[in-house]
Amino acid sequence: MAKPRNNALAWGVWILFFWFSFSSITLAQPVCDPDNGGLTLPQGFCALVVADKVGKARHLTIAANGDVLVAINATQSSPGGILALRDTTGDGVADLKKRFGNGSGDDVEFHDGYLYFATLDTIVRYPWRSGDLEPAEPAETIVEKLPAAASHQAKSIAFGAKGDLYVNIGSPSNACQQQDRVAGSPGKDPCDELATRAGIWRFDGRQPNQQQQDGNRFATGLRNTLALALRPQDGQLYGVIHGRDQLNLWPQFNDSQNAEKPSEELVRIQENNDFGWPYCYHDPALNQKVLAPEYGGDGKTVGRCQKKQDPLLAFPAHWAPEGLLFYAGKQFPEQYRGGAFITFHGSWNRAPLPQEGYNVVFAPFTGKEPTGEWEVFADGFAGQRKSPRAAEHRPMGIAEGPDGSLYISDDQGGRIYRIFYRP
Template identity: 55%
Template structure:
């Protein structure tokens, strides 16, 4: 249809599909590639206005619980969005009905934002959403924009390009990751108070009570897809680790645009193995043709044979990565 597709999750006997405002479940027979029959509406009338409307999905291993991203309507909850020195709304009204992850009964029809459960809050836009092998929820956080444009007395152009961090979050019920009051500064290594709420680029303030990310990445890389490797085709060090597809930046000027890659985060004992540890797994996607990049990773998924699939929404392609063995080649 014309409503757009923003999230998908497979279950036994069905596939969940999300538009900007609705989550549907299509029945499917095992071994078939196309749904059968009419879809069931699982959740309807979800917030769909403003900046961040994608409804990314993750399903629990038992198929009973569906997690849905409700991105923020604004960049930083200013009185006038994306405007020079406009203060933040305090408290931010968006936090009551979006800017977090919601939990729904995966088998119940006609739910809504009001009948679902707010699982975690203070998340600007969790475009990557996945459950680890141990069942815990993880998400990627798109950091805010325009620190320098909106607050030029506090941040220069280079700082605007580098800050704030992009984030990998380990999400438990009741967690608060601080948006819009806080953002993560990669240079300082922790959350700081946003200028809309009186911050000066170093002050922590109320952010001391917010949950820090598990891993932080360079600013504006745009982490979209997230999946955990449960296959056996790749070497053992990849098992249980996370792959993240970075869509790439649009707002790192005057520095070069960056991101446009898939990274791997090694895990040990259910958490990232080392502080802010990640490595580039696949790059070379950036190729400027005058009209913008020709390749942009957006989604990642692990196939039944252990291959890694990477979607590319600039070229309209799906890339398959296989391990052939020997010399660490892929």
């Protein structure tokens, strides 16, 4: 006599068969663009455009399911806020978009079940449910009334292992002069701007309704550190500092020297570090920090700068570092793991030399230290002309997807790129 058939098992097999058959027909696999979205990449890498013309896309983060969350800078035609992007077909291109929040956004990060959003003067968080594309509840204010006058208003954020919230608060001036960016104007000594600006402040990321005085100044002398990230391989905070401008306001520096100095600095940021701004800058030719002309420097004198924190790695002047990511995925080859990807927004004051930057650089690490070498990883963002107004795209934020691919935002053309390794 035949055995009774297990109907539940049979139905399950048929359901799985039809699901896989249907999925293979309807869900495409991401295919890189024939021109890689205009990018030049190392051999074995390719890119596609996830979304285009989304507004002034600043920093971004990627959810566990692959959704892309982007902080949008406010303009006359846009209130800013957050843009959420989802690919529902599997081809890598976002076909579902949601906007929420407001304010001129610069950074957005997931942490401990919340989506944190940094505007010019406020940091809020939204409770976030896995798989959602927008928050179910209103934002809760974590820090408010941060200083945002004058220059370097944007705030970037990073999280420590114990819920510490690190916030970059950039300087309101170029070099803390009595008259900002005026030839021959001496620097204020001591620089009163350091009390509330040009440093990294630490807050409790879980405590609502804080103001600047409720946090503490974790490190100082950092002119502007929008490229800010915790390195998962060692749990340390790192940043890449925007160096000062316009050394050629002083007679001891010519235009060519101004174009090549000072360095943009990759630094490890530890509590109570002082990196020297505005009194000092890093000279790439001398490979050391020297006294700024506003404080009596002649381009060689070290003076008080002897005691300031040196960089781990120095990059060319005025490239404008904006985003920092330490690669933790497994998609890219072994040599990329633990290394630093840095987005450079591009220069404006390297004349008479050509403007430079507008690219993404990779700096490998061995253990806890950079090797000292670096290379341009991705180029071609600017198109035919590398200048702030003429560039087609300018790389801004950088994030790693759950599959190990890289996402890069562009706040000039509003483009989101995704880079794969496919040898």
